Amino acid sequence: MARRGQRQSGATRPAPQRRRPARDADGLLPVLARAVREVESAVERSDVRPSVRTKFQVVALLVREERSRVNADHTSSDAYRAEQLRRLDGIATILAKSAARETTLLGLLAEDAVISEAAASLKREMLIAAGQEPPREEPVSRPTTPADTTVRRVVPQTVVQRQLANPFLAPDFSSAPARPPRPGRLAGWELITPLLRSFEHAAASASKALPEPTTLRTAEGLELMPHQARLIASAAAGHRTFLLADEPGLGKTAQALLAARAVGAYPLLVVVPNVVKTNWAREAGLWTPKRNATVIHGDGETVDGFADIVIVNYEVLDRHVGWLGDLGFRGMVVDEAHFIKNKKSQRSRNVLQLSERIRTRAGRPLLMALTGTPLINDIEDFTAIWEFLGWIDETGPRAELMESLEETDLTPADPGFSAAARARVIDMGIVRRRKVDVAADIPARRIADLPVELDGAIGRSIRDAERELADRLVARYETALATRTSGSTVDGIDHDLVRRVAGWERSDRDSAKTGENVFSLVRRIGRAKAGLAADYAAQLAHSVGKVVFFARHIEVLDAAEELFTERGIRFSSIRGDQSRTTRQKNIDAFVNDPDVSIAVCSLLTAGVGLNLQVASNVVLAELSWTNAEQTQAIDRVHRIGQAEPVTAWRIIAAQTIDTKIADLIDAKAGLAATALDGSDDEVAASADFQLEALVALLTNALSE
Structure with a gap:
């Protein structure tokens, strides 16, 4: 007791003024259960304050420690330890679901996450409340202030060098600042709700008219599809804001990069989900090879502060938002822009803050929001996107959109306002093309590689x-x-x-x-990719509907199904250990039930004898050892009667043997095609x- 009193006397307040938390007679688990429910409730309310983030981190730390203690406890019965582990798994599941809803919490689970003084203090209090003796010394990474208990702000050294090289970086005043909207017929009307409602029941495709392109080739001779070239031509003609909502597989990444090149929107900031940031760097090297691209990992130790294209994922944006706002960007792209639909979330606030900063400094920057989610669903979710693009603010339309609405000479009370207002919003830059709309422009079947960083x-x-x-x-x-x-x-x-x-x-x-050996290494890579591959499949399911997910190993299939369950995504499992009746029941559920979004299939047992053409997107979470095996999997979707072009998204672990295997598959596919055309090459050898x-x-x- 004396030692506990000594530790309390070293806290911020004197011990006599600090109320000691009541002890819990049942130990640590009830304390953790109450705390995790408080975190869950706060996340559901989108009220993730610094104190909630601290509590989330402390619960995760104590769950890990308690799990290790229970596993090492050989004095208790097996039944007791099993029950304790089951309860800990329940708490961990709630943590995982909360982190899935508010992904900025994921960084607090990292091995190198900072344990602030506030977190260390809360951990001591929870241990005391559980009737346990806290350790004598609690490690604290570094002193923190109350405002810096959860978010670390960093400035990479190369960025400092760029700032020193350009100490007087001036705003771009080449364009006149936006004028406040002039009072007119719509003055005093609440317009955001009518604008959103105008999209709910419209049958026509929501897509801006685009000019015909003058060329379908890039300066390097790469071929563009006509629908891609039209958007680039629109940017070159002077349009600067786009909500690009093409379906996945239609080349939104290339369109954004080439639009930035067409208008000279450099430096360009690109905010993306973690699973695709490596692919963005690769695509930048392909489509804009003369522009240097850099990817921000963690604290940005390897970032090139002088790069033309800066790619950052949502999960680490918190710690970099300060210097990014001062770098002088002339363009910003937000990929999977539906990620910012919750304006109360930290990542949404960061994106909107950066957008406002860029618009203030650059006059008429290029702003592009990329998402494959149809606009007709959950239209309220697009309020944050419109705000990012500068079309609206918290109170109503900004000047450009307001003037366009005034030109209709209509108000929300007039019968024709909804259709006219929708057309004016679309003309601000909403572009959506479906695969079926441009089927003549794209291959009937293609494989798109998606490199990911482990x-x-x-x-x-x-x-x-x-x-x-x-x-x-x-x-x-x-x-x-x-x-x-x-x-x-x-x-x-x-x-x-x-x-x-x-x-x-x-x-x-x-x-x-x-x-x-090569087998165990490839299997480990598959397990490491599982979460990233499942995450991408979930994004596709949200954007385009049904998706077929293929993997080779049971643990990868299990990990994918666990993620889908946590996110509330219905799926069918098609594996080799199922009875014929169960297997057919699951196939029928995927084909016939519109609420079943994903078919989780074993590559070895579901690659033949299936007709899954209700989907047109395939995710290959693990690579095959033969091109034939990969082709058989894709052909479950690419079959006679398929009305849409099929895209197979191949998840590849960058900088590993995975890339070599992918190259071999492609080489053998070409060799097989040559042999079928009459070559004497020995394919089998x-x-x-x-x-x-x-x-x-x-x-x-x-x-x-």
């Missing part, structure tokens, strides 16, 4: 394991080279020996005893993908 400890572990495998291959190669008795020498890499070494590794059953992947890994290692 961050954190899991990503580091996989990269370390891959290096270990490469080092073992190099050691085998060097040993074989040194002990060769034939006396022959080869300049550079001996590719025949490389293939023999890869074959030895491929057939060596004992290699797993000394480290990773080079069909061992495991061997080819090891050859590529060893060759790259020897080339470094």
Whole structure:
């Protein structure tokens, strides 16, 4: 008791003035259960204050510690430990659901998340309330102020260098500032609600008329589809705000990047979900190769402060919003813009703050909101997007839209106002094309690669394991080279020996005893991608309806189904261990029930004998070992009778052996096509993908 009194005397308030929390007779779990319900309630109300974020983090820390303690407790009965773990799982599930609703909480779960003084203090109080003795010393990462208990603001060093190189970065006053709307017939009317309602019952497609393009090729000779070129032509002609709501698979990323190039909107800020930020960097290199793109990871230690295109994901935007607002951007793109639909969320406030800052400094910046979600659903969700684009503010339409509405000479009391107002809002820059509308412009079936970064400890572990495998291959190669008795020498890499070494590794059953082999490594990569792949499938389901999700391993299928369950997304599970009756029941549910959004399929057992053409989007969470296996999966959707072009989204772990396997699949697909056209190539002789992947890994290692 004396020690506890000493710790309390070191707190901000003197011990006599601080009321000690009442102890809970049942231990820590009831304390955690009450706290997590308070967090859940706050998230549901969109009232995530700093104190709620602190409580979320502390509950997560204590759940981890209590789980470790229970697992290590061999003095209690198995039944008691099972019950305690079950209750802890219940608390963890509520935490996960809360984080799914308010994704800014996810950063508090990271290994390197800062434990503020407020969090350390709350943790002590909860332990005392549970009747436990807190540790003598609570680690505190660094001193914090009350305003900085949950959000760390950082300024990367290269950004400081850019600011020093441009100390007098001036706003762009080349365009006249926006005038306040002049009083007219609509003065005094509440207009936001009528504008939103005008979209609810309209049957016509919500898409702005766009000019015909002068060319379908980029400066580098890349081919554009006509619908893409029309939007770029509109930007070049002077339009600066777009709500680009094309269906997934129609190239919104390329359109945004090329629109920015057409109007010189650099530097360009791009805010995206974490799952697609690597793909944005790759697409920038493809479509705008003369413009340097940089991706912000974590605290931005690797960011290039002088880049033309800055890509940041929603989850880390909090800590970078300060310096991003001062960098002088002339354009901003928000991908999956429905993420900001809740204006009370922190990420929405950050995006709107940056948009306002850019519009103030740049005059007429390029602002683009990208989303595949149909506008006719949940139209209130688009209030934040219209505000981001500068069409409205908290009170009503801004000057440009207001003047356009005044030109109709109508008020909300007039019968024709709804149709006229909707047309004026669409003309502000709403563009939506469906696959079926532009089917003649796009291939009937295409594979779109979506590279993802494996961050954190899991990503580091996989990269370390891959290096270990490469080092073992190099050691085998060097040993074989040194002990060769034939006396022959080869300049550079001996590719025949490389293939023999890869074959030895491929057939060596004992290699797993000394480290990773190619099978276990690929399986680990699949598990690491599972959450990202499922997250993207969930986004697709929200945007376009039914999606087929393919994976090879049971744990990946399980992880995907768990995420869909947490998000309230109905799915059908189609696996090899099901009875014929259960399997058919689940297939029928996906095909016939409009509320079943996703079919979760085993790549090995559901890749044949299925007709799932009710969907036109496929997510390949794991790569196949043969092109035929991949093709069979896609053909469950791309079948006779399919009315829409099919897109297969292939999730690839960047900077891993995953990329090599993807390249091999594509190469073998081309080789097979050549053979079918009459070539004498021996396709079967080079069909061992495991061997080819090891050859590529060893060759790259020897080339470094």
